[in-house]
Amino acid sequence: MLTSLLPEFTVDRSEDRCIQCRVCERQCSFDVFGYDGENNVMVHREENCVACQRCSVLCPTNALVIRENQYTYRPNANWTREYIQDLKKQAETGGVLLTGMGCDKPHKIYWDHILINASQVTNPSIDPLREPMELRTHLGRKPDQLEMVDGKLVLPDYPNVEISTPIMFGAMSYGAISYNSFRCLARAAFEYGTMFNTGEGGWPMELRKYGKSTIVQCASGRFGLDLEYFNDAAVVEIKIGQGAKPGIGGHLPGEKVSEHISQTRMIPEGSDAISPAPHHDIYSIEDLHMLIHAIKEAVDYQKPVSVKISAVHNAPAIASGMVRAGADIIVLDGLRGGTGAAPKILRDNVGIPIELALAAVDTRLRNEGIRNWASLVVSGGIRNSADIFKAIALGADAVYIGTPALMALGCTVCQKCYTGKCAWGITTQDPYLTKRVNPEIGTQNLKNLLRAWSLEIKELLGCGGINSIESLRGNRLQLRGIGLESWELEALGIRGAGQ
Amino acid sequence: MKRIYAREEVCIGCRLCEIHCQVEHSRTRNIIKTFKEEVPPPPRINVEEEGPVSFALQCRHCDEPYCAYSCIAGAIYQDEQTGEVIQDIEKCIGCWTCVLTCTKGAIRPDLRGPRKAAKCDLCPDREIPACVEMCPNDALYIVEEEIKETVPG
Numbered sequence: 001m002l003t004s005l006l007p008e009f010t011v012d013r014s015e016d017r018c019i020q021c022r023v024c025e026r027q028c029s030f031d032v033f034g035y036d037g038e039n040n041v042m043v044h045r046e047e048n049c050v051a052c053q054r055c056s057v058l059c060p061t062n063a064l065v066i067r068e069n070q071y072t073y074r075p076n077a078n079w080t081r082e083y084i085q086d087l088k089k090q091a092e093t094g095g096v097l098l099t100g101m102g103c104d105k106p107h108k109i110y111w112d113h114i115l116i117n118a119s120q121v122t123n124p125s126i127d128p129l130r131e132p133m134e135l136r137t138h139l140g141r142k143p144d145q146l147e148m149v150d151g152k153l154v155l156p157d158y159p160n161v162e163i164s165t166p167i168m169f170g171a172m173s174y175g176a177i178s179y180n181s182f183r184c185l186a187r188a189a190f191e192y193g194t195m196f197n198t199g200e201g202g203w204p205m206e207l208r209k210y211g212k213s214t215i216v217q218c219a220s221g222r223f224g225l226d227l228e229y230f231n232d233a234a235v236v237e238i239k240i241g242q243g244a245k246p247g248i249g250g251h252l253p254g255e256k257v258s259e260h261i262s263q264t265r266m267i268p269e270g271s272d273a274i275s276p277a278p279h280h281d282i283y284s285i286e287d288l289h290m291l292i293h294a295i296k297e298a299v300d301y302q303k304p305v306s307v308k309i310s311a312v313h314n315a316p317a318i319a320s321g322m323v324r325a326g327a328d329i330i331v332l333d334g335l336r337g338g339t340g341a342a343p344k345i346l347r348d349n350v351g352i353p354i355e356l357a358l359a360a361v362d363t364r365l366r367n368e369g370i371r372n373w374a375s376l377v378v379s380g381g382i383r384n385s386a387d388i389f390k391a392i393a394l395g396a397d398a399v400y401i402g403t404p405a406l407m408a409l410g411c412t413v414c415q416k417c418y419t420g421k422c423a424w425g426i427t428t429q430d431p432y433l434t435k436r437v438n439p440e441i442g443t444q445n446l447k448n449l450l451r452a453w454s455l456e457i458k459e460l461l462g463c464g465g466i467n468s469i470e471s472l473r474g475n476r477l478q479l480r481g482i483g484l485e486s487w488e489l490e491a492l493g494i495r496g497a498g499q
Numbered sequence: 500m501k502r503i504y505a506r507e508e509v510c511i512g513c514r515l516c517e518i519h520c521q522v523e524h525s526r527t528r529n530i531i532k533t534f535k536e537e538v539p540p541p542p543r544i545n546v547e548e549e550g551p552v553s554f555a556l557q558c559r560h561c562d563e564p565y566c567a568y569s570c571i572a573g574a575i576y577q578d579e580q581t582g583e584v585i586q587d588i589e590k591c592i593g594c595w596t597c598v599l600t601c602t603k604g605a606i607r608p609d610l611r612g613p614r615k616a617a618k619c620d621l622c623p624d625r626e627i628p629a630c631v632e633m634c635p636n637d638a639l640y641i642v643e644e645e646i647k648e649t650v651p652g
Contacts, residue, residue: 016531017531019518019530019531019533019534019535020534021514021515021518021534022514023513023514023515023518026512026513026514027511027513058513058515058635060515060518060519060530060633061530061531425511430551431550431551432512432550432551435508435509435510435511435551435636436509436511436636438506438509438636438637438638439509440637441636441637
């Protein structure tokens with residue numbers, strides 16, 4: 001049947017530069033290129049192009065430019081190209097449209113409306129190259145007050161984990177991402193002294209040596225769970241929701257469940273790995289309390305237990321319940337958080353921006369006097385070190401980065417993770433493609449990213465005259481809003497610029 | 500001596516090594532001119548590929564170089580100091596005996612050019628051979644080896 005869809009992108013090939021080396025053809029996993037030997041020219045099937053840029057990056061003569069298709073429907077502010085295309089796809093298939101990565105809609109990005117303070121005259125700024133700067137962060141419950149017995153400080157026995165920088169790698173399961181990508185995250189976190197999250201797809205035995213830098217997840221599918229899994233890790237995380245698709249489970253198609261994945265997830269080879277939308281044993285805060293304490297029993301109260309939810313409208317009340325249920329770390333995943341696959345309509349419309357959820361949750365926990373009971377980790381929409389700085393000033397203890405970590409491995413956010421054909425070898429299990437992530441290069445790039453952002457956070461702290469990340473935490477006076485309305489300033493708990 | 504090794508597990512089969520080898524051994528050493536204006540020389544490196552397995556192979560500089568033993572013109576010899584298997588292009592008469600005897604299939608006849616045998620020369624004009632330097636995924640690396648390795652034929 002003739003499809004009425006127009007190509008989303010066009011391939012602009014400079015014939016003066018093209019040497020017909022066919023690298024583009026070999027690298028494209030979406031079957032865009034072909035070679036016409038008779039005329040010695042490359043041919044294009046532009047309707048398949050997803051603009052992942054693999055071809056243009058690898059082209060040795062820079063002969064390729066991938067552009068958004070300019071010659072499309074008549075311009076219409078209401079019926080944009082995207083909405084027309086989506087509608088036509090659905091008219092042709094009758095299905096739910098899938099997509100990958102995070103929400104790409106132009107919802108207001110509050111990070112870009114927050115400005116950071118600097119010291120002038122009345123308090124000295126600090127040069128991080130000359131003076132020590134502390135980024136070390138401890139996650140877990142903190143004592144209500146300091147107790148002295150016979151002149152000695154007595155600390156309660158709450159398990160805490162230390163990370164060298166407040167940046168951790170967010171949950172991305174083995175299965176959703178390739179083994180090479182997964183082990184890059186594990187190794188980079190270990191070598192840098194921070195944490196990575198296994199996601200819900202289990203944890204391969206040979207990576208357990210990185211246990212002290214590993215957060216393991218217990219999600220609704222309960223894949224790969226056993227006592228060892230909990231005890232080999234540093235933190236156990238119960239995943240309730242994910243920012244990209246709040247209220248939705250996951251589905252790893254059977255064809256991706258290889259022998260190794262089946263062992264890791266403890267499911268039969270080739271069977272679909274389905275994570276239900278809810279945990280079938282959690283229907284209330286009381287149920288959550290039971291699971292948290294079941295896990296705490298399993299780890300002999302030696303490891304912090306984390307609970308992750310999507311940032312939704314009533315996140316503050318839920319977060320309060322989670323903390324009271326015994327969570328030592330709570331994780332909020334915002335609207336722009338990524339995913340391997342989600343219904344597009346859900347990804348783009350459900351949830352709230354992390355900035356607002358973070359401020360609201362932190363305020364709520366402070367007002368209730370239970371902020372010290374749990375550390376607060378945020379994710380979903382962190383793009384650079386300034387975003388992290390602002391998140392910490394708004395009240396976060398640390399952040400998870402997912403999309404930025406994948407970008408360090410090569411990702412260009414083409415949003416086709418769900419096809420399993422990732423040309424960068426990240427979100428695929430095809431052995432021809434997974435080789436594209438070289439574990440050595442990937443690990444180094446991730447460590448470079450952590451180092452670069454940590455250095456920048458130190459610079460930002462220094463210009464504000466602060467020498468420890470602890471002094472920034474919840475220090476909203478360091479922030480001013482710009483271009484925000486009064487309700488937004490109030491929700492964020494910050495003043496406007498000039499106030 | 501210098502030896503180039505392949506990391507099969509990260510070779511992505513793009514064949515950029517072949518292209519950059521051709522450029523390095525062309526007259527102009529300019530990628531566009533090599534392919535647009537010259538008759539490009541054959542690549543002296545070859546990506547062997549089957550399914551997801553691929554790796555780049557070039558002259559192994561064998562300790563028992565059958566190409567050198569069989570060369571009827573005395574154009575290929577093993578450098579006693581470095582152990583490298585070197586070709587004296589002036590002496591090559593294009594009889595293709597080396598092509599026949601090479602157990603790795605690493606020598607190619609240059610049929611479109613000067614009709615001489617083309618084999619890896621480890622890029623004498625470069626610090627790092629072109630294939631190694633231009634590999635986008637570090638799937639080739641070069642090591643200086645002291646001890647000679649016996650490669651059975």
